Amino acid sequence: MAYQALYRVWRPQTFIDVVGQEHVTKTLQNALLQQKISHAYLFSGPRGTGKTSAAKILAKAVNCEHSPVAEPCNECAACRGITDGTISDVLEFDAASNSRVEEMRDVLDKVKFAPTAVKYKVYIIDEVHMLSISAFNALLKTLEEPPKHVIFILATTEPHKIPLTIISRCQRFDFRRITAGSIVKRMKLIVDETGVDCEEQALQMIARAAEGGMRDALSLLDQAISFSQDRVTVEDALTVTGSVSQGFLYKLAHAFQEKDVASGLEALEELLFHGKDPARFIEDLILFYRDLLLYKTAPNLEESLERVTLDNEFQKMAETIPTEQIYLMIDQLNKTQQEMRWTNHPRIFLEVAIVKLCQIETKHSDQAAPGQISQLLAKIEQLEDDLRQLKTNGIQAAQEAPAPVQKTAPRTSRKGFQPAVGKINEVLKLATKNDINQIKSNWAEMRSRLMKSHAALLNEAEPVAASSTAFILKFKHEIHCQMAMDNNRFIETVMSALQELTGHRFTILGVPEDQWLSIREGFLSHQHAEDGEGKDSQEGEQPHISEAKKLFGAEFVEVID
Template identity: 80%
Template sequence: MAYQALYRVWRPQDFIDVVGQEHVTKTLQNALLQQKISHAYLFSGPRGTGKTSAAKILAKAINCERSPVSEPCNECAACLGITNGTIPDVLEFDAASNSRVEEMRDVLDKVKFAPTAVNYKVYIIDEVHMLSISAFNALLKTLEEPPKHVIFILATTEPHKIPLTIISRCQRFDFRRITAGAIVNRMKLIVEETGVDCEERALQMIARAADGGMRDALSLLDQAISYSEDRVTVEDALTVTGSVSQGFLNRLANAFQASDVASGLAALDELLYHGKDPARFIEDFILFYRDMLLFKTAPNLEESLERVMLDDEFRMMAEAIPIEQIYQLIDHLNKTQQEMRWTNHPRIFLEVAVVKLCQMEAKQTTQPQSGDIGQLIARIDQLESELQHLKANGVAAAQHDAPPQPQKPSQRTSRKGFQPAVGRINEVLKQATKSDLNLIKANWGEMRANLMKSHAALLNEAEPAAASDTAFILKFKHEMLCQMAMDKSDFLEAVTAALYKLTGKRFLLLGVPEEQWAAIRENFLNSHHGEEGMDSGTKKEEEPHILEAKKLFGAEFVEIID
């Protein structure tokens, strides 16, 4: 007889053999004993978790000659015939290769006929999500009113692709990923029965690479047995699964810790030389540090570790690396993994990541020690005391004795920095009115709400100072913010457009820092008071307190009432 793969030889024949799905098998067993069988079931879950096997076991248990039973006897003619596939009343239909409506109708046309060899006709439709919309519509009517002698079992890995009208007519069972421990226990039973010599650590490596699927685990075990000579070792399992040995991960982690870029790159070259998959390597490395983090924070949860074995080298390394550093390592490796998904040259990203991680460690090792910190604190205290002394004596006295310098703001404009358009500002002040300024201020808040966050942030410490019918002056508290705002053409256009939508007027924005605005306004008032920007009934020679008020607040803000 030709050789059969392990996953076919050891396919579950009883509910007790379905590993890791006790929540499903127990429910089905109770329903069998109580004879509460539904007309349709939906088994969903990841690949290799026992969906089709459970469907066949359920078909045998329903038609077993000793029913009602919780487990099929696997001895009667019905059980043996269903196992061998010789009973036509139990049909396994592959929707992936028979997705057209014609093929589904050909199957459904035979539903109305009574079974010939067993009590119930069982239709197992695998990968049911692959059916076309027309095929689903053909199946829907039969599921709604099926004959009493027919049971449908639908199996799928993607239940979200199945119409809700189909799902609502089925009892749904969700199969879970099988834990690594359950997979290892099942493989131990298999190697003991087959007489294969296998290391337990090799089985653990295979179970972790299977990603929760028993069929994948048995396929990898079958491949490892063929690859090995007399005994399946950890190295055999690593070679078959493409994983990286823990010794290699320890070597790279030591290179990071010692800031040894050359050693890290040499280890990476050796890894790629042996044909390891870069994507699998980066995943193993993330799990390595993840397990190290769990070991440091919860050392009692050894069963939660997915990648490492708790040997002496790993324990010593975990004690030497602080938790904050592990967070940074995982973050850098995770970013590298995301970048590698969209490139044709993953090796470059791996090499850059190794260099970055080594340099990051080098920066951390140069941090000051506790003695140096104490000296720095003492030096800071000394400097603070000297600064307080200068403020109390020298600086205060110098400020008190220094004569006033009214030209200081104008000198700031002559330095290399922001220089406002003084000529345009003076033209705006000549034509400025209080109504135009109030119009802008009334819509200012709503205008800022309509801007992008980056544009609105530039207006946090700015306010309109004066406005005419065509332009307005925007006063900034800091010169740097004014420079940034006036250099951004998109910002100026956004503010102008937002005000135009709210007011119907297109205003020209003129920015000026607060310090320079005081000097510009004072110079304007000194040269234009009594000529422009004043009411027609105002006298040319005004009283001193009125002139002082205009100097302080601006002529456009002063209203004289008799």
Template identity: 80%
Template sequence: MAYQALYRVWRPQTFFDVVGQEHVTKTLQNALLQQKISHAYLFSGPRGTGKTSAAKILAKAINCERAPVSEPCNQCPSCIGITNGTIPDVLEFDAASNSRVEEMRDVLDKVKFAPTAVNYKVYIIDEVHMLSISAFNALLKTLEEPPKHVIFILATTEPHKIPLTIISRCQRFDFRRITAGSIVERMKLITEESGVDCDDRALQMIARAADGGMRDALSLLDQAISYSQDRVTLEDALTVTGAVSQGFLNKMARAINEKDVVSGLEALDELLFHGKDPARFIEDLILFYRDMLLYKAAPNLEESLERVMLDEEFRQMAEEIPIEEIYQLIDLLNKTQQDMRWTNHPRIFLEVSIVKLCQLESKHSAVPQSGVMEQLLSRIDQLENELQQLKSSGISQTVQDPAPQPQKAAPRSSRNTFQPPVGKINEVLKQATKTELNLVKAHWGEMRGSILKSHAALLNEAEPVAASAAAVIIKFKHEMICQMAMSRNDFLEAVAATLFKLTSKQFSLLGVPEEQWLSIREEFLNSGHHDESGSTGESVREEEPHIAEAKKLFGAEFVEIID
């Protein structure tokens, strides 16, 4: 055959050509220059990232006639012979098809003989994890006491299957997945050298479909070149990779966002009619929403997007769809993807998934939060109207009565829009005990986790500050939230019922804003009620024996109790 695949023609012949593995190539080049060559190396990493190529380059650099060098010259007889595979001292052994111990021993029996054509014998064992246990044991003996003229280079995609006794005797290098940008740059160089006209968007699509493997990318590029006519276009790349176009993903996302089941199913039917793989489509759709989520979180990190290209339609949809809904969409798509792996009819699961996505309603975890926000906004509007009315009445009073400091009336009235039941609070404080308060606090977190999230949201900045056998006083940081909570019977019933379930005690709830609680508490302490009941502090409590004894010794007026 006169034609050779691109990945064979453009196989790296120097460390410089190994793309995306600078952490490996730099270390090996320094070792070559300093003549610190190990007797065994382990190259591990995903397929198509340059493990075997790097092993052959290392074999050439070690045996190059110009050594020590950081790069093989590829011109001397040793380099040319190793490249062509005509030097028997450099042996590439495929462990996947030669996994038995007999075949391994046949190779290792020749290790003791000195090299004939070059300075070092190099054994490159590809897919070494496929060796049997007996074969590993035979290899281990040689790795323990290797001859000075032998170097082993083991390559694998599954290092966890290699015995630790083997790994510990090798210098390990982990090859990484190659970034899409590096793959695109390499393919641009190849297409320019080959005289192939190729769209940049097509190269980006091929790079993303390669999933970090340069060999896969070049194979897809080779296939796209054969499929295309004069120029490799984005549509050619989509056809070869089986991926779905950006426009189709935007169309499907628009149908889901607008809850249009008919358009969603029609688009899906069109997709499957053109032979697209359902599994590949749902993966593309998951990546589409993943990229949308990242774009909303960090709009400037365009290079982190894996699937989409930032066109105007995508930007507009990203602004329309809330983050909470994207979470739900990804969860549902991911569940569908898992189900499709175990069925012979993936199309049915995909169609059901599209219907669910188009009919998706926000779950109770999201609806109450939005409901709370609507109530908050409505309440803010109401309070602003009342504030305007109070200001208007304050101004009229100012005109009629020029008494000093008349303007304080309006703000004062606005702060006191919520009037806590001071009488009931004082009655609770008279009977409050530390035991009851600690009981409520001990179950407070569990109670919040048991009620609806809309109810729990009202308690985000609230805490119990006093409790008697029949009631609990809850302090709210914000007056508006306090009024909202105390006006909702469903909230009061839910909290009381949950506390009864946890504590076996029926408590009624009294709410008070933080600012008003400070004044109510101070007035209660100054009134002398706490002396009668033996209570003081933020949580009114029973007086402990040592406090009573201190009052007897020094007098109650000289004793200050600090929590």
């Protein structure tokens, strides 16, 4: 019989053989035992993580002659027939090569027929995201309400390309990338069963290069076995995977640490000469410094080291390289990796990165020599002594010097805005209803001509009294009043705008609302005393009512008790 690849020979035949997907297999096993099988499933995840294998195992488990069972027996006629592919009721449909609606309709036309050899018809549609929109539409209704004897299992690596109407009709299971430890454990079982001699470190190298895919790992292992003579060594694994040896990484790290650009570029030339992949190389270098950082900060977590094997040289290097320098080097390597993804000349970026890494310590060194630290500490002590002496001399001089003459502050001690009460009273004496109405009727038009910043100051302000030459502007908040009255440009702009609209130039007198009430009451009381409003008092009319009638007209004043 012709040779079969390892991933085909060792394809999982039971749920327990599906590595690293316990969250999926446990759920499916419980559903099988409880006989709660759904009519449609969606298996999504990266390549080589067991989606199609799990689909075939599920097809065998639901049709096993001993069902309900958590695992297919793989011995009955149904299990053997599904494994061999001789039972037509279990159909594997490749959507990548049959994406048209005609092929999908041909499959769906046979759904309504009962199975001939087993209990359930199972349709496994692989790479379902490759179906056309018409094919998805043809599948939609059948997928929602298929006959009781039909189960659909959809598998895909790109679930985002599947219409949401399809996804909502399926039970979705997301397959994860398999950890390197799980892959190594599975490969150890395979090499022990096949009798292949293989170094454990070589298996770890292959598992890391597989990037979470068991099929990729077994394909690389197959290549390494074919490449090796009698024993799969680390060098064989490095050659097959394109990775870089740990000794080569040490050589580059020493070149970076010693700022030897020539040695770094020579090492890169040697690397490329041996056909190593630049993308794989920079990933190895990033993981090397990642392991260096983790070991330096948490030396007890040896199992967290992903790229290197712990030895004396690695421990010595971890002691000599500062943590801050490792941060900078990882950051520079990451930037270079991003740039290399979009270029046809990765070698240039690698050479530039090596030059920068060799110079990074001189540019970003934050460790001062012991002599420099001593000088800095001496300067700090001297500055502290000088400061202490200045404070002492300042206190003595203040005690010996005669008391300075108390000078009047340039500003009054009164807090808040102080309105011009005298000018306001003068306006109130000469205020007329026509003048205030003239200003109020043009107030909105005047505000529309102002800048936004000036108009904003008038949001909660209104004219309350006016004479022929000035008007009183009441502000709700004192801070707004002060901001407006201190802004000469604002005052001039408002006065000019009113002059254009009314033909008269009015002086603005600002006053906060709370002060305006007291000023007005004081003016009315004083005016009443001067004018001798005894008659009004005898007749029972209050002074402020009389003054209001004089200001606004008796016909506009309504007295409410």
